[in-house]
Amino acid sequence: MNISKAILAVFTWTVITFLIYVPLVLVIIFSFNDSIYFVFPLKGFTLKWYVRVFEDPLFLKSVVNSIIVALATTAGAILLGVPASFSFVRLRRNNVFAGFIVIPFIIPWLVIGVSCLIFFYTIGIPLSLLTVTLSHVVYSIPLVVLVVAARLISLNPNYEKASMDLGADQIQTFINITLPLIYPSIAISALITFLWSFDNFIITFFTIGSDITVPLWMWGSLRRPVNVPLVAAASSLIIIIGSAIVYLIEEYRLRKSGFLTTLL
Amino acid sequence: MKTTSLRLVNISKLYGKIVALQDINLEVHRGELLTILGPSGSGKSTLLKIIGGFEEPTSGEVWINDKLMNGVPPYKRPTSMVFQDLALFPHLNVFDNISYGLKIRKMPINEIKKKVRSIAELLHIEDILDRRITQLSGGQAQRVALARSLVIEPEILLLDEPLGPLDLKLRREMQLELRKIQKNLNATWIYVTHDHEEAMVMSDRIAVLKAGRILEVGDVKQIYEKPKNKFVAEFFGETNFFECRIEKIENGIATASCNEIIIQFNAFRDMKPGDEVTLMIRPEKIKLLKNSPTVNVNVAEGYLREVVYKGPHLDIKIELKNSKTMFVRSIELPYRIGEHVYLTWRDEDVAVIIE
Amino acid sequence: MNRIRFRQIRIPLHVLYGIPSLVYLFIFFYIPMIMIVVYSFWKGGPLYKVIRVFTLENYVRFFVDELSRNVLVWTNLLALLIFFIVILIAYPIAYFLARLMKGESGLKIILLILMPLEMNYLIRIFAWRNILGENGLINNTLMYLGVIDQPLTMLFHSIYAIIIVAVHNGLPYAIFPLYITLRSIPKSLYDAAMDLGSNRISVFFRITLPLSMPGIAIAFLFIYVPMIGEFAIPALVGGKTYLLGNLITRSFLEIGNWPFASAATMNVLILSLIAIFVVFKLTGMRWLYR
Numbered sequence: 001m002n003i004s005k006a007i008l009a010v011f012t013w014t015v016i017t018f019l020i021y022v023p024l025v026l027v028i029i030f031s032f033n034d035s036i037y038f039v040f041p042l043k044g045f046t047l048k049w050y051v052r053v054f055e056d057p058l059f060l061k062s063v064v065n066s067i068i069v070a071l072a073t074t075a076g077a078i079l080l081g082v083p084a085s086f087s088f089v090r091l092r093r094n095n096v097f098a099g100f101i102v103i104p105f106i107i108p109w110l111v112i113g114v115s116c117l118i119f120f121y122t123i124g125i126p127l128s129l130l131t132v133t134l135s136h137v138v139y140s141i142p143l144v145v146l147v148v149a150a151r152l153i154s155l156n157p158n159y160e161k162a163s164m165d166l167g168a169d170q171i172q173t174f175i176n177i178t179l180p181l182i183y184p185s186i187a188i189s190a191l192i193t194f195l196w197s198f199d200n201f202i203i204t205f206f207t208i209g210s211d212i213t214v215p216l217w218m219w220g221s222l223r224r225p226v227n228v229p230l231v232a233a234a235s236s237l238i239i240i241i242g243s244a245i246v247y248l249i250e251e252y253r254l255r256k257s258g259f260l261t262t263l264l
Numbered sequence: 265m266k267t268t269s270l271r272l273v274n275i276s277k278l279y280g281k282i283v284a285l286q287d288i289n290l291e292v293h294r295g296e297l298l299t300i301l302g303p304s305g306s307g308k309s310t311l312l313k314i315i316g317g318f319e320e321p322t323s324g325e326v327w328i329n330d331k332l333m334n335g336v337p338p339y340k341r342p343t344s345m346v347f348q349d350l351a352l353f354p355h356l357n358v359f360d361n362i363s364y365g366l367k368i369r370k371m372p373i374n375e376i377k378k379k380v381r382s383i384a385e386l387l388h389i390e391d392i393l394d395r396r397i398t399q400l401s402g403g404q405a406q407r408v409a410l411a412r413s414l415v416i417e418p419e420i421l422l423l424d425e426p427l428g429p430l431d432l433k434l435r436r437e438m439q440l441e442l443r444k445i446q447k448n449l450n451a452t453w454i455y456v457t458h459d460h461e462e463a464m465v466m467s468d469r470i471a472v473l474k475a476g477r478i479l480e481v482g483d484v485k486q487i488y489e490k491p492k493n494k495f496v497a498e499f500f501g502e503t504n505f506f507e508c509r510i511e512k513i514e515n516g517i518a519t520a521s522c523n524e525i526i527i528q529f530n531a532f533r534d535m536k537p538g539d540e541v542t543l544m545i546r547p548e549k550i551k552l553l554k555n556s557p558t559v560n561v562n563v564a565e566g567y568l569r570e571v572v573y574k575g576p577h578l579d580i581k582i583e584l585k586n587s588k589t590m591f592v593r594s595i596e597l598p599y600r601i602g603e604h605v606y607l608t609w610r611d612e613d614v615a616v617i618i619e
Numbered sequence: 620m621n622r623i624r625f626r627q628i629r630i631p632l633h634v635l636y637g638i639p640s641l642v643y644l645f646i647f648f649y650i651p652m653i654m655i656v657v658y659s660f661w662k663g664g665p666l667y668k669v670i671r672v673f674t675l676e677n678y679v680r681f682f683v684d685e686l687s688r689n690v691l692v693w694t695n696l697l698a699l700l701i702f703f704i705v706i707l708i709a710y711p712i713a714y715f716l717a718r719l720m721k722g723e724s725g726l727k728i729i730l731l732i733l734m735p736l737e738m739n740y741l742i743r744i745f746a747w748r749n750i751l752g753e754n755g756l757i758n759n760t761l762m763y764l765g766v767i768d769q770p771l772t773m774l775f776h777s778i779y780a781i782i783i784v785a786v787h788n789g790l791p792y793a794i795f796p797l798y799i800t801l802r803s804i805p806k807s808l809y810d811a812a813m814d815l816g817s818n819r820i821s822v823f824f825r826i827t828l829p830l831s832m833p834g835i836a837i838a839f840l841f842i843y844v845p846m847i848g849e850f851a852i853p854a855l856v857g858g859k860t861y862l863l864g865n866l867i868t869r870s871f872l873e874i875g876n877w878p879f880a881s882a883a884t885m886n887v888l889i890l891s892l893i894a895i896f897v898v899f900k901l902t903g904m905r906w907l908y909r
Contacts, residue, residue: 080640084636086637091637101641118655214739
């Protein structure tokens with residue numbers, strides 16, 4: 001019994017270390033290495049890739065663009081998704097309604113990207129950051145709905161009843177009771193949407209036309225060996241900033257999140 | 265001659281520094297239903313798990329049919345458990361749940377069918393054998409769980425508060441039915457509950473557990489009417505205690521004075537005048553009188569202070585002259601609140617509390 | 620009670636809240652979907668030529684044309700293979716975390732496993748390039764040690780690299796649902812099975828494995844479905860490997876045969892919908908918002 005447990009423990013940590021973390025750590029090490037190839041022993045410590053990446057006008061532009069898209073997507077998804085989550089809670093056993101909302105969430109991104117491309121082309125909207133945003137919102141609506149609905153469903157319905165019983169009308173109850181209770185889940189879903197949209201490559205790839213975002217900059221740079229160390233530097237920054245954000249929301253995820261909040 | 269099915273010798277169980285069970289010694293005879301009764305946290309489920317093999321005792325021995333069971337895994341023990349949450353397998357239907365143990369034992373399918381059918385008939389669930397577990401009512405689920413354990417014909421059946429979630433009426437019915445089945449099969453059952461009424465309805469003997477120790481073991485009547493332990497006496501409902509000093513012993517009858525009340529009772533052999541004793545009289549053994557009885561032993565007087573209507577009977581509180589309270593249980597009450605009454609009881613209804 | 624009146628029609632308020640989202644998804648997801656369907660039945664040619672005549676030839680091509688058929692079959696087989704590899708690795712880990720670790724301590728490790736999901740998956744593909752690539756860690760180390768004098772090419776630009784990266788991507792999606800389902804099986808079920816005579820192996824195959832099927836189904840949804848539409852992993856580490864996703868991307872953006880690309884997309888869509896339908900039938904939808 002204890003031997004099999006020990007074997008499983010070793011297996012678990014080996015997989016976590018080598019199959020999940022080592023590649024990411026190597027990216028960070030590589031980003032400080034004074035060579036365009038990843039060779040052991042390391043050639044020497046340098047910050048030049050970080051300097052160069054911030055001198056690359058295309059990269060800076062892609063960061064700005066990604067932030068614009070991510071902010072717009074988040075705003076759109078929250079405005080549409082949060083009210084819809086109230087509908088979802090009531091109608092979740094209606095397979096047509098639930099399926100209608102959920103399917104864009106589970107279909108491969110490629111399908112969303114391709115179909116949006118055809119749609120925008122056919123009705124004559126030129127591809128731009130706007131079309132990227134519009135297509136990102138398709139995926140983000142179900143994301144927000146599911147995260148907020150998970151919280152709404154877990155709420156004790158007696159809170160609202162008690163509030164109304166104590167004399168508050170529906171609007172007062174919503175503002176004083178419901179909103180404060182679901183606010184964290186809205187914030188979390190906004191954060192997840194932002195990160196997802198900032199990072200999304202596949203949908204963006206089809207709907208962006210000639211503009212650029214961070215993932216597309218990486219895609220382009222990865223195909224030119226000279227630029228690969230720049231990708232390492234940019235990736236390291238994203239890994240470090242991303243980890244910090246993830247660490248911040250860790251508390252919430254551990255305790256209150258629904259299934260999806262934790263998977264995204 | 266009674267044969268011993270289960271023998272526990274000096275069983276102790278520690279979780280770190282927390283003592284869950286301490287020096288448990290217990291024998292269970294073949295064909296009897298023994299109830300382990302105790303409040304929550306007393307260690308009764310732990311004890312059952314040790315018998316079933318789900319936990320190993322920190323020290324002590326478990327003997328079943330004179331075979332040492334320590335270190336023997338559950339699947340090799342001749343015991344079977346009906347779990348508190350029943351633990352019916354949600355992915356199997358009723359038939360597959362009941363036949364699980366037989367299939368594991370590689371019994372031929374015809375024989376399995378025959379056995380399942382007969383056990384299902386015994387428990388009146390022969391019509392629901394192809395139902396899913398989620399479609400069962402609470403009572404049906406109990407029966408399926410019981411059938412699943414009974415069908416493998418265990419030497420000892422362990423039941424861990426299986427009737428807990430049922431409503432009162434169904435619970436009462438199941439208690440009687442379980443008891444009938446156990447007697448018919450002449451099987452050895454160990455039943456765990458925190459409900460003293462359930463314990464009395466179902467058991468041959470009761471072992472009362474508190475904080476990991478067995479306080480007292482005895483047959484139902486003895487443990488209710490003549491408990492030796494104060495906690496045991498109280499566990500079966502509000503009762504009357506008297507702190508007394510033995511005055512004299514004549515012909516096996518002891519006379520004790522207890523705060524102006526004189527109580528006579530059957531003396532124990534080693535008692536002698538001058539001993540301090542605690543006596544106990546159950547509320548329903550006490551009679552209320554309007555007029556003073558002719559004798560002055562086993563009599564108290566006081567004022568009627570409170571009456572609680574309980575349906576079949578009344579719970580009455582009497583304030584004695586010495587401002588102590590006595591509890592009386594009576595079917596009727598021809599007196600008014602505040603009225604002066606006398607209380608009497610018989611020698612043989614007095615229990616001597618030793619611990 | 621809480622209704623807004625539209626002439627004669629009364630719409631409950633809780634439905635009303637959902638309407639903006641429904642309309643949005645209808646316009647930007649379902650209409651495009653319908654367009655894909657329509658395109659897939661039109662006649663297409665290279666360089667964005669579209670002849671608006673009904674034809675089945677785009678679908679027939681997947682049965683007749685060997686290249687297209689192979690791409691479809693191989694993509695499916697590869698996606699299934701990756702799914703099985705991921706489950707084989709993830710199951711023991713989830714089992715260890717859910718059943719053998721005390722209390723909630725498994726959850727902390729789950730979090731550690733989930734964290735990299737937050738990273739852009741291009742970064743993760745890139746990370747593997749550094750290890751498997753021609754100038755990557757393995758080749759460089761082996762050459763430095765003198766084991767080989769030419770870089771190994773089978774590591775990179777091959778189907779093996781796709782499998783490694785896809786397994787790395789898929790692991791968290793399998794470990795987590797499996798962990799959740801394994802945690803939700805009451806301990807008393809294992810005890811009951813043992814009590815009725817099952818040893819540990821029998822308990823695993825008769826109780827644990829059947830009851831963890833929902834977790835496996837969810838993992839399937841999160842690994843198989845994205846994989847049949849994947850194009851970045853093969854493009855970046857797959858060398859000549861050409862999957863359905865690459866076929867779609869190329870047909871759309873390079874060859875410019877939209878009707879054929881649409882039919883190819885329909886393959887992905889239909890396979891995903893079948894997978895989604897089967898999984899939801901098996902597990903219900905409740906896990907989505909639990």
